[in-house]
Amino acid sequence: MPQYVRELFERVRFADLLDVAIVSMLLYVVIIWLRQKASRSLGIVAVGLVVLFGLAQWFDLYLTTLAYQYGSIAILITFVVIFQSDIRYGFEKLAASQFFLRSSVSGPSENLTGTLTEAMIFMARQRIGALVVIPMRDPLGRHIQGGVDVDAKISLPLLLSIFHPKSPGHDGAVLIERERIATLGVHLPLSRQVEKLQGSGTRHAAALGLAECCDAMVVAVSEERGTITIAKDGEMQVVDPTQLADRLRASLKDGHFAGGKRRPRYHGVTLLVSIATATMLWFTFAYNTDTIQRTFVIPIEYRNVPEGWEIAEPKPTFAELTLSGPEPAFNLLKPASAVVSLEVKPIAKGTRFPQWESESNLKNIPSELSVEQIEPRQVIVSLREKSEQ
Numbered sequence: 487m488p489q490y491v492r493e494l495f496e497r498v499r500f501a502d503l504l505d506v507a508i509v510s511m512l513l514y515v516v517i518i519w520l521r522q523k524a525s526r527s528l529g530i531v532a533v534g535l536v537v538l539f540g541l542a543q544w545f546d547l548y549l550t551t552l553a554y555q556y557g558s559i560a561i562l563i564t565f566v567v568i569f570q571s572d573i574r575y576g577f578e579k580l581a582a583s584q585f586f587l588r589s590s591v592s593g594p595s596e597n598l599t600g601t602l603t604e605a606m607i608f609m610a611r612q613r614i615g616a617l618v619v620i621p622m623r624d625p626l627g628r629h630i631q632g633g634v635d636v637d638a639k640i641s642l643p644l645l646l647s648i649f650h651p652k653s654p655g656h657d658g659a660v661l662i663e664r665e666r667i668a669t670l671g672v673h674l675p676l677s678r679q680v681e682k683l684q685g686s687g688t689r690h691a692a693a694l695g696l697a698e699c700c701d702a703m704v705v706a707v708s709e710e711r712g713t714i715t716i717a718k719d720g721e722m723q724v725v726d727p728t729q730l731a732d733r734l735r736a737s738l739k740d741g742h743f744a745g746g747k748r749r750p751r752y753h754g755v756t757l758l759v760s761i762a763t764a765t766m767l768w769f770t771f772a773y774n775t776d777t778i779q780r781t782f783v784i785p786i787e788y789r790n791v792p793e794g795w796e797i798a799e800p801k802p803t804f805a806e807l808t809l810s811g812p813e814p815a816f817n818l819l820k821p822a823s824a825v826v827s828l829e830v831k832p833i834a835k836g837t838r839f840p841q842w843e844s845e846s847n848l849k850n851i852p853s854e855l856s857v858e859q860i861e862p863r864q865v866i867v868s869l870r871e872k873s874e875q
């Protein structure tokens with residue numbers, strides 16, 4: 487086995503594998519979110535910024551790195567403000583495990599497509615206005631408002647009675663969930679794309695409006711024209727009644743209708759790209775076989791000095807500490823928190839000279855670093871009673 491491979495196996499710890507796994511998962515979630523929600527240009531900008539940062543680190547570009555250090559907080563705040571709704575949406579999806587799960591691709595049952603088709607055609611003929619929302623993968627909660635929970639088995643008579651013009655619940659949309667009528671009288675967001683509405687009114691604007699902000703499918707029946715329109719993925723299309731069943735079946739199947747059993751969805755390529763990128767980052771920033779030595783001046787602290795006592799001068803307050811280890815381990819060290827911490831035990835009356843080994847009282851040093859030298863090796867102090875002033 488080549489020397490560097492052996493070295494690699496010797497040096498890689500469980501923590502490093504965990505490190506790579508966590509960063510891979512973060513990258514995976516971010517990439518999927520960028521692909522699903524953010525625009526292509528935003529994705530390109532994000533990738534560009536990461537590449538630029540890598541170059542700045544690689545070539546030691548002082549000014550660019552400085553700009554990143556100061557700019558990153560501003561960028562982060564701007565990002566959170568601009569994309570707050572998308573971030574909330576991402577968390578909603580994460581909470582619903584939708585990054586990893588998808589609905590069954592088996593599509594809706596014949597009962598659902600059959601009943602919907604029959605109802606829509608009947609209402610179109612009778613010029614009864616109707617609006618039906620069929621959710622796909624995206625959670626709808628933040629897009630829709632109001633409504634009355636019904637949770638009833640879908641059936642032709644029920645749909646017809648809901649949309650009957652004299653029915654109190656005919657206003658608004660019906661929401662189908664898991665092949666049941668979940669809610670009626672739901673208020674949908676209105677589209678502002680007047681040109682796509684082709685003279686239709688608010689029912690069709692509502693259908694298009696919801697289809698613009700999520701992947702739900704919305705079917706509208708026009709009271710005025712007796713047409714059936716499907717709104718999906720930000721587009722609207724009038725469908726011929728004879729083709730409605732096929733269109734519904736195809737759209738629901740392609741869109742992974744949120745009604746069947748869920749099963750895991752893995753974006754294999756994205757996962758591989760995430761793991762490869764995380765591993766590359768680890769090799770670039772974390773893996774370093776060179777052992778280096780660094781010396782720090784760290785404070786000596788005295789804890790629990792008994793009341794009424796004080797440490798007499800000369801009182802050592804700093805120690806000079808030389809550590810050795812791989813460079814990444816030094817990145818885990820926060821010199822400001824490293825300290826020689828000495829516990830002063832309560833003592834009996836009279837002057838005492840407590841003494842400690844400095845090294846065994848070192849605090850906040852990463853375990854990957856070893857102590858080469860510490861000066862003073864021993865701390866000896868004298869305690870005296872505070873003089874009354």
Ligand SMILES: Nc1ncnc2c1ncn2[C@@H]1O[C@H](COP(=O)(O)OP(=O)(O)OP(=O)(O)O)[C@@H](O)[C@H]1O
Nearest residue numbers: 615657658673674686687688689690692708709710
């Ligand atoms: N934001 C909304 N969410 C859900 N339903 C809505 C919304 N706005 C309007 N509607 C429904 O649309 C009906 C009004 O339809 P309107 O005639 O204005 O639109 P339209 O697109 O011309 O439809 P139609 O062709 O059936 O006349 C309302 O009675 C209500 O049921």
